[in-house]
Amino acid sequence: MAEITLKDIIKEENLVYKRSKIMTNKTLSYCPGCGHGTAHQIIAHTIQDMGIQEQTIGVSPVGCSVLMYDFLDLDIQQAAHGRAPAVATAIKRLMPDKFVFTYQGDGDLAAIGTAETIHACNRGENITIVFINNGIYGMTGGQMAPTTLAGMPTSTSPYGRDTSMMGNPLKITELLAMLPGTYYVTRQAVHTPRAVRQTKKAIRKAFENQKLNRGVSFVEIVSNCNSGWKLPPVKANEWMVENMFPFYPLGDMKVDGELVNK
Amino acid sequence: MEKELRLMKGNEAVAEAAIRSGADAYFGYPITPQSEVLEHLMLEKPHERTGMVVLQAESEVSAINMVYGAAGCGRMVMTSSSSPGISLKQEGISYIAGAELPCLILNVVRGGPGLGTIQPAQSDYFQSTKGGGHGDYRLIVLAPASVQEMYDFVELGFNLAFKYRNPVMIQSDGIIGQMMEKLEIGPQKQRRSAEEIAKQCPWATVGKPENRERNIITSLDLVSARQEQHNHKLQAKYKEIQEKEVRYELINCDDAEYIIVSYGSSARLSMKAMDILRAKGVKVGILRLITLFPYPTKIIQELTPKVKGFLAVEMSCGQMVEDLRLAVEFKKPVEHFGRVGGMVPSPEEIVEALEQKIIGG
Numbered sequence: 001m002a003e004i005t006l007k008d009i010i011k012e013e014n015l016v017y018k019r020s021k022i023m024t025n026k027t028l029s030y031c032p033g034c035g036h037g038t039a040h041q042i043i044a045h046t047i048q049d050m051g052i053q054e055q056t057i058g059v060s061p062v063g064c065s066v067l068m069y070d071f072l073d074l075d076i077q078q079a080a081h082g083r084a085p086a087v088a089t090a091i092k093r094l095m096p097d098k099f100v101f102t103y104q105g106d107g108d109l110a111a112i113g114t115a116e117t118i119h120a121c122n123r124g125e126n127i128t129i130v131f132i133n134n135g136i137y138g139m140t141g142g143q144m145a146p147t148t149l150a151g152m153p154t155s156t157s158p159y160g161r162d163t164s165m166m167g168n169p170l171k172i173t174e175l176l177a178m179l180p181g182t183y184y185v186t187r188q189a190v191h192t193p194r195a196v197r198q199t200k201k202a203i204r205k206a207f208e209n210q211k212l213n214r215g216v217s218f219v220e221i222v223s224n225c226n227s228g229w230k231l232p233p234v235k236a237n238e239w240m241v242e243n244m245f246p247f248y249p250l251g252d253m254k255v256d257g258e259l260v261n262k
Numbered sequence: 263m264e265k266e267l268r269l270m271k272g273n274e275a276v277a278e279a280a281i282r283s284g285a286d287a288y289f290g291y292p293i294t295p296q297s298e299v300l301e302h303l304m305l306e307k308p309h310e311r312t313g314m315v316v317l318q319a320e321s322e323v324s325a326i327n328m329v330y331g332a333a334g335c336g337r338m339v340m341t342s343s344s345s346p347g348i349s350l351k352q353e354g355i356s357y358i359a360g361a362e363l364p365c366l367i368l369n370v371v372r373g374g375p376g377l378g379t380i381q382p383a384q385s386d387y388f389q390s391t392k393g394g395g396h397g398d399y400r401l402i403v404l405a406p407a408s409v410q411e412m413y414d415f416v417e418l419g420f421n422l423a424f425k426y427r428n429p430v431m432i433q434s435d436g437i438i439g440q441m442m443e444k445l446e447i448g449p450q451k452q453r454r455s456a457e458e459i460a461k462q463c464p465w466a467t468v469g470k471p472e473n474r475e476r477n478i479i480t481s482l483d484l485v486s487a488r489q490e491q492h493n494h495k496l497q498a499k500y501k502e503i504q505e506k507e508v509r510y511e512l513i514n515c516d517d518a519e520y521i522i523v524s525y526g527s528s529a530r531l532s533m534k535a536m537d538i539l540r541a542k543g544v545k546v547g548i549l550r551l552i553t554l555f556p557y558p559t560k561i562i563q564e565l566t567p568k569v570k571g572f573l574a575v576e577m578s579c580g581q582m583v584e585d586l587r588l589a590v591e592f593k594k595p596v597e598h599f600g601r602v603g604g605m606v607p608s609p610e611e612i613v614e615a616l617e618q619k620i621i622g623g
Contacts, residue, residue, distance in 0.1 A: 054469045059331070069478045075467035077334045078480035080357050083327035086319065090331030090339070091467070093315045094287060095456075098469055116327070119320035 017196075020044035022053060026070045033233025035223030036064060038190040039132060039199075040071055043103070046203045047074070056099040057091050059084040061113075063105040064138040082113020085120035088127045099210050101128040107137045110146040110172040117172065124181030124215035128206040131173065131218065134225040135244060142228035146170040149247055154228070169247065173220045177253040183215035185254040189222045189245075191237045198250075214257060222248050265446050272412040272439045273298035275447075276342065276368055276432070279416035281308045284451035285366075286337035287315040289328035291347060294380040295436040296370035299342040312453050322347040326354030326367075333363035334479035336463030338420050338454075342368035344436075345386050346377060348394075355429055356395030359496070360481025364423035366416065367401075368432045370439035373577075373604040381604025382436030384526060387581035390433045391555040398493055400500045402430045402507060403554040405525040409443035411552075417448070422507065424462070426499055433554060435577065437527035437606065509552035510561060514540070518547030520620055521565060523586050524575040525551035528600075528607070532575050535612035546616065554582070562589035571595035571620040575612055578602060595620055 022044035030036045047056050053074060060068035062081035069076035079087040084102035092100040109117050109131050120127070136154055137143040143156040147169050151160040161169070177185040184206055188199040199221060206217035222244050224236040231239055252260045270278065277299045280288055288308075290300045300318060308314035315332075319325035325341050332339035343351060348369045358365055369390065373383035390403045402422050404415045412434060419430040460468055470476045483489040514536065515521060524532045529550040539546040549565070551558060562572075571594050574583035583598040590596050599615035601607040 054471050057335075057467050057469060066482060069476070069480065073470065073476055075470045075477045076479070077331060077467050078361075078478070078482055079330070080327060080353055083324070083330075083354070086324040086327035087331035087334070089317070090287065090289065090315075090328035091335055093317065094332050094335055094337050095468065115320055116324050119324065 017041070020048045022048050022073050024071055024073050028071060029067055030064060031227045033224065033226045033236065035134070035190045035221065036132065038196060039130065039221055039223070040068065042190070042196065042200050042203050043101070043130065044072055045200065046207055049204070050207060052099050052207070055097070056101070057095070059088045059091070059100070059102040061102070061104040061108040063108050065103055065105060065132065066139070068103055082108050082111070083116055084108065085113065085116040085125070085127070085129065089120050089123070089125045092125055092127050096126070096213075099128070099207055101130060101207070103130045104132070105138070106131070106133045106135065106145045106147040110170050114172070118176070118179070121176045121216045121218065122179045122181045124183075126210055126213045127216060128210060129216060129218045130203065130206075131220040132223050133220055133248065134223045134228070135169070136225045136228035138225045138228050142225070142230075146172070147248075149243060152243075171248070173218065174253065176216075176218055177259060181215045182218055182254055183212070183257050184209050184217040186218070186252045187220040187222060187248060187250050189250055191224065191240060220248075222250065267444055268447055269442055269444055270409060271298055271442050272406070272409045272434060273370065274302040275409050275413040275445055276416055277302035277306065278447060279413040280340055281306060281312055281314060282448055282450050283417040283420055284312065284338065284453040285314055285340060285420070286453060287332045287339040288341065289317050289319050289325040289332070289339070290341050291319050291322045291325050291343065293322075293344045293347045295372060295382070295439050296342050296344045296368065298439070299368065312450070314453070322350035323354065326351040326358070329365050330354055330358050330361070330363065333358060333365045334361070334467050336459040336466030336468065340366035340368065340416075342370065344370045344372045345374050345383070348386065348389065352389070352395035355401070356393075356397055356399065357481050358429045359399035359401070360397060361479050362427040362496075363429070363479065364420070364427050365429050366419045366423055366432065367429060368434065371433060371435040373602060379604035380436070382527065382577065382606060383602060383604060384435055384528060384577040384600075385579070385581065385602060386433065387554060387576065387578060390431050391557070391585075399496060400503070400555050402426065402428060402503060402556075404430065404432050405551055405554050406432060406434055406438055407526050407529050407550060409438070409441065410445040412438060413445050413447060426503060428499065428503070433526070435526050504556040507553060508556045508558045508560070510558040511550040511552060512561070513548040513550060515547035515549065515565065517545050519545040519570045520573065520616060521547050521549055521569050522573050522575050522612070522616065523549045523551065523562070523582070525554060525582070528575045528577055531607055531609055532612055534609035535616070538609060538613050539616065544621070551582070557585045557589070559589040562586065566590050566593050569594060571597070573616050573620050574598045575607070576600050577606065
């Protein structure tokens with residue numbers, strides 16, 4: 001049997017994941033092992049697969065993904081902290097035939113932007129919201145987030161989140177699923193190839209739903225923050241599976257406007 | 263064509279002007295004394311009349327960020343509020359100025375600080391003309407003194423906003439917003455088509471075609487040297503605005519020995535004071551500011567050697583008077599008179615202030 005060389009392996013048909021044309025050549029500003037890059041790639045592939053680059057406007061948040069406009073080859077507005085759903089509301093209302101999405105972290109979406117998030121969802125704005133939940137403020141250096149788990153140490157809860165003093169972690173996605181304005185609400189992850197495939201399906205559905213004009217499609221991605229959690233990437237993913245997933249269980253909460261019974 | 267005349271409140275005139283000038287969107291939140299803007303828009307069904315989007319937001323914060331989103335798509339968009347609500351909008355206004363987006367903001371000023379009062383005031387001059395939010399930026403600020411000007415300044419404001427890619431504020435007050443006057447309204451203008459918008463605003467985020475670079479709306483640049491360049495570019499724009507867009511009205515200033523500098527409803531009250539003083543033989547004129555930024559420094563410097571003194575009349579504890587003092591450069595007496603907290607000065611009080619502070623002083 002002839003020896004298999006690299007040349008034999010590097011073939012189009014052997015590709016599992018290919019860099020999307022919607023991704024720019026700019027080097028990602030994210031830490032090695034961070035889920036943001038994978039989430040970006042999924043969105044880029046979805047837009048490419050649907051052929052909607054020219055019809056898509058993105059809204060980036062404040063936080064680690066503030067520079068999303070450097071990485072996705074799309075028309076993008078960068079919103080003030082927490083205000084992305086308000087910005088997206090206006091874009092979609094003025095251009096209802098376009099695909100409009102926001103990309104937000106937990107501090108942005110579930111703390112400072114709670115009002116904008118809830119009211120955009122309650123009005124049933126016909127937009128897609130991608131919510132990255134890693135339970136920490138990454139960009140500012142690992143402070144406590146609204147989704148920080150009970151007992152979890154951060155730089156502003158150095159002895160662990162004491163819920164009697166600092167409040168409880170907020171399951172905002174469950175809350176949003178209860179609103180009549182949300183049409184599709186799901187919680188996914190990007191830490192394994194299987195999870196990536198599942199998330200890709202969810203993001204595709206969340207974008208396709210905009211054609212139906214039925215309300216918000218909301219995709220939470222539970223992700224890691226190696227730097228903020230002070231763990232190497234593999235360990236961080238293990239910690240996420242052991243600690244984050246039990247509190248933030250993966251799966252659909254609302255599909256086609258109907259709550260999913262579990 | 264016969265003139266179309268109406269009897270309207272100042273706030274209603276702004277709403278009607280927005281529809282007729284072909285505005286694409288309005289986002290607002292109720293607050294006294296300006297709620298009639300949103301109410302009139304909802305009553306008039308602009309969605310049916312022109313396709314204009316009108317939405318009541320969950321807060322002033324949200325409303326101004328909706329303005330950001332719409333403006334970023336090259337749309338003609340406005341919001342309105344009153345002083346406490348404008349304070350809430352300042353974050354968004356700073357982002358809009360930084361991202362160089364055109365939009366129109368109406369402030370129907372009420373007394374402060376804090377929740378203050380719902381009665382009229384002019385105590386927001388500083389936040390209107392000195393930036394208002396964080397960072398070095400300026401708004402173009404128009405000060406209407408009649409319901410007609412409330413109407414007219416909407417289209418003027420939009421034109422200036424798009425000309426300079428800069429937020430424009432109409433700084434009105436509770437009197438002008440609430441009072442009814444006869445006004446002449448203009449014909450309905452067509453809203454621009456998507457193609458016209460894309461041509462007029464090649465920077466707008468309307469979806470990236472293959473044959474152009476992506477458009478990005480942001481105020482962020484983490485490279486300090488570039489952010490400094492951006493600041494210099496903004497300052498050059500504000501300088502151009504100061505050179506080209508100063509607007510004011512001179513009333514009886516040719517032979518004037520004393521000049522009242524005022525704007526908005528204070529200028530209306532000062533007119534009566536001027537009549538009383540002229541009847542007594544005191545040669546008084548009025549410089550009525552139409553733009554608060556840019557400030558009419560040049561005309562003040564021309565008037566300074568010809569007069570004996572200036573009196574700034576404004577419903578504040580003395581805000582606009584600071585710019586007047588800077589323009590006069592202490593070459594002539596400059597005094598201030600104002601009532602605050604929602605109290606409105608009477609013409610007699612203005613007469614007394616001029617007699618005691620300038621003529622007697």
